[in-house]
Amino acid sequence: MLLLVASYIGQIILIPLDVVRFHLMPKPGTLVSFFGLALFIGG
Numbered sequence: 910m911l912l913l914v915a916s917y918i919g920q921i922i923l924i925p926l927d928v929v930r931f932h933l934m935p936k937p938g939t940l941v942s943f944f945g946l947a948l949f950i951g952g
Contacts, residue, residue, distance in 0.1 A: 927933050937945070
């Protein structure tokens with residue numbers, strides 16, 4: 910349970926840092942973005 914909580918908090922902290930400052934991961938393509946949006950709306 911502690912590992913789950915630690916990884917969740919790590920995601921909350923590290924994902925915005927990567928998007929705004931570090932740019933370690935490239936932006937997803939248009940098809941991947943559209944599929945993610947469709948899953949989000951479907952959920």
